[in-house]
Amino acid sequence: MAYITNTLTMPVTVERIQPASDTELARAAAAGDSAAFERLYEQHHRRVYSLCLRMLGHGSQAEDLTQEVFLQVYKKIGSFRGDSAFTTWLHRLTVNQVLMHLRRRGVKLEHTSEEGDFTNVVETPLQSTRRISMVDKLALEKAVSQLPPGYRTVFVLHDVEGYEHEEISNLLDVSIGTSKSQLHKARMRLRELLTKR
Amino acid sequence: MVCKQCQELLSEYIDGALELGEQVNLERHLGDCEPCRAVRDDLLQIVHFSQQLPLQSPSTPLWPRIQSGVEELKPGFWSWPLRWLASLRTLNFNLSVPQIIAGAAALAIVVSIGVMVSRRDSVPVASPTGATAVATDDVTLLSKAEMQQLEKQISRLSETVERRKDSWDPALRTAFERNLLYIDQSLVECRHQLKDNPTDDVSQELMLTAYREKVRLLAGFEKFSQ
Numbered sequence: 001m002a003y004i005t006n007t008l009t010m011p012v013t014v015e016r017i018q019p020a021s022d023t024e025l026a027r028a029a030a031a032g033d034s035a036a037f038e039r040l041y042e043q044h045h046r047r048v049y050s051l052c053l054r055m056l057g058h059g060s061q062a063e064d065l066t067q068e069v070f071l072q073v074y075k076k077i078g079s080f081r082g083d084s085a086f087t088t089w090l091h092r093l094t095v096n097q098v099l100m101h102l103r104r105r106g107v108k109l110e111h112t113s114e115e116g117d118f119t120n121v122v123e124t125p126l127q128s129t130r131r132i133s134m135v136d137k138l139a140l141e142k143a144v145s146q147l148p149p150g151y152r153t154v155f156v157l158h159d160v161e162g163y164e165h166e167e168i169s170n171l172l173d174v175s176i177g178t179s180k181s182q183l184h185k186a187r188m189r190l191r192e193l194l195t196k197r
Numbered sequence: 198m199v200c201k202q203c204q205e206l207l208s209e210y211i212d213g214a215l216e217l218g219e220q221v222n223l224e225r226h227l228g229d230c231e232p233c234r235a236v237r238d239d240l241l242q243i244v245h246f247s248q249q250l251p252l253q254s255p256s257t258p259l260w261p262r263i264q265s266g267v268e269e270l271k272p273g274f275w276s277w278p279l280r281w282l283a284s285l286r287t288l289n290f291n292l293s294v295p296q297i298i299a300g301a302a303a304l305a306i307v308v309s310i311g312v313m314v315s316r317r318d319s320v321p322v323a324s325p326t327g328a329t330a331v332a333t334d335d336v337t338l339l340s341k342a343e344m345q346q347l348e349k350q351i352s353r354l355s356e357t358v359e360r361r362k363d364s365w366d367p368a369l370r371t372a373f374e375r376n377l378l379y380i381d382q383s384l385v386e387c388r389h390q391l392k393d394n395p396t397d398d399v400s401q402e403l404m405l406t407a408y409r410e411k412v413r414l415l416a417g418f419e420k421f422s423q
Contacts, residue, residue, distance in 0.1 A: 037267070041260060046252040053253050063255045070263045074270060140246055159247040184208035191239050 022086035030078045037077070041070055044087070048094050054156045055098045057145035065101055069094050095157070099171060102149065136194075143193040151186035158183050198226040203233045207240055298417040302410040303379050306403075347408040354415035365421055373418050380414060383407040 020028070020036070022043070028036035048069050053062035072093060080089050144152060144160075153172070157163040158179075163171075165179040172179070203226045209215050210223055227234050362370055387404035390397055 034267075038260065038264075041263065045259065046254055049255050049259075050250075050253045054250070059256060063257065063259060066255060067259055067262050067266065070259075071266045071270065074263075074267050137246055137250060140243065141250055144247075144250075155247075159244055160250060162248070180209065180214075184205070187208055187240050187243055188204075190243050191236070194239075194243070 023082045026077055026080050026082070026086050029074075030080070037074060040073070040086075044090055045070070047087070048090065051091070051094050051156070051161065052098055054141075054144055054160055055095075055153055056101070057147070057149070057152055061101075065097060068101075069097050072097060091161070095161075095171065099153075102153065139194060140190070143190050146193055147186055147189055151182055151189060154179055154182040155186035155190070159187075198222050200226075200230060200233050203227065203230065204236055207233075207237055211237070211240055211244055298414070300376075302414050302417075303376055306380065306383055306407060306410055343405070344408065347405075347412060350412050351408070351415060354412065354419055357419050358415055361419070361421060369418075369421065373414075376414055377411070380407055380411045384411070 020039070022040065025036045025040050025043075029040060045066060049062055049066045052065040052069070053059060056062050056065065069090075073090065076093070080086065144155065147155060154168055157168050157171070158165065165176045165183075168174075168179040169176045203223055206215060206219060206223055210220065215223065227237060358373075362373070365373070384404060384407045387400045387407060390400035391404065394400070
């Protein structure tokens with residue numbers, strides 16, 4: 001309860017409704033509150049879908065996986081103890097689901113030779129002299145979806161989601177060097193794709 | 198430093214992961230090389246804008262699908278057996294002989310557990326007239342001699358199987374190990390039960406069954422790669 005003063009200096013009592021935190025919603029959902037679970041979905045489904053979409057590069061697969069992620073959330077929400085933020089827990093669960101999906105499909109990191117795949121240096125600057133506009137962000141999004149799955153996984157985890165190479169190496173069970181190499185190849189491939197458009 | 202070397206290091210340079218010496222060399226090259234500077238600037242832009250990609254929305258509403266999935270997950274009296282039966286229809290049974298043997302062994306243990314439990318439930322309450330003792334005598338108790346004999350048999354078979362296992366097909370080895378693990382888990386469970394209650398006739402009988410199944414499993418797989 002808080003007091004505010006109106007123009008007539010009369011005290012008026014106003015009840016401020018605080019939005020429930022993710023942790024509170026998660027606890028309520030774990031106790032069987034369907035409305036709380038729906039609110040968690042409303043608040044986070046775009047984030048989950050975007051991550052799935054970027055890692056898979058395919059809209060309908062991303063939708064299926066988003067559905068699967070939220071069903072997993074429903075099953076496992078009782079194990080969320082609130083030690084970390086709900087978003088962190090959800091993010092980790094989503095990444096694991098996507099990686100499991102990719103493993104089931106037999107997707108592996110791209111083969112990279114000692115020489116590298118970019119022996120021909122593209123010397124034409126992409127757009128060095130101007131800032132990337134919103135349209136270019138869309139182009140970047142499209143180019144990410146065109147990356148080979150292995151490059152895309154490392155690129156999305158590192159550059160979009162902010163994972164460190166060490167975390168990526170643990171998640172994908174590869175060396176840190178492989179993660180770095182895949183990231184570099186991914187960035188260079190993106191540059192190629194954006195130059196071609 | 199040549200352009201190719203420079204461009205291979207650009208990502209690490211952008212991420213600030215280069216050692217000082219490499220960084221100095223690379224910056225020296227960048228100072229003299231317009232094309233490499235252009236690549237660096239492009240990569241910088243890609244990295245910068247990757248962190249600002251907008252959130253996307255699914256093209257179709259997903260909540261109804263999730264809601265109906267949640268409803269299916271909610272436990273109902275018939276939901277589990279019905280789902281299990283439904284999943285059986287979609288299974289593609291393509292099993293090898295040893296997998297069938299191992300499956301049968303596992304099934305036998307499960308059935309044994311069911312029979313044991315139902316028998317234990319139907320054992321009459323102990324009475325001063327010794328009715329319980331009679332009921333317990335009906336159950337085949339795990340005799341020390343029999344157990345030792347089975348353990349010897351298992352040890353002999355295990356040695357042979359271990360020697361031959363390396364030459365098996367990987368799928369066969371996986372099937373064997375999965376089923377062996379299943380039986381061993383049952384044995385561990387029985388040992389725990391018997392530790393808590395050494396006279397528990399159900400656990401004794403279960404343990405005996407598990408030992409026999411282990412012998413059957415090992416004997417079945419022993420024939421491979423003879």
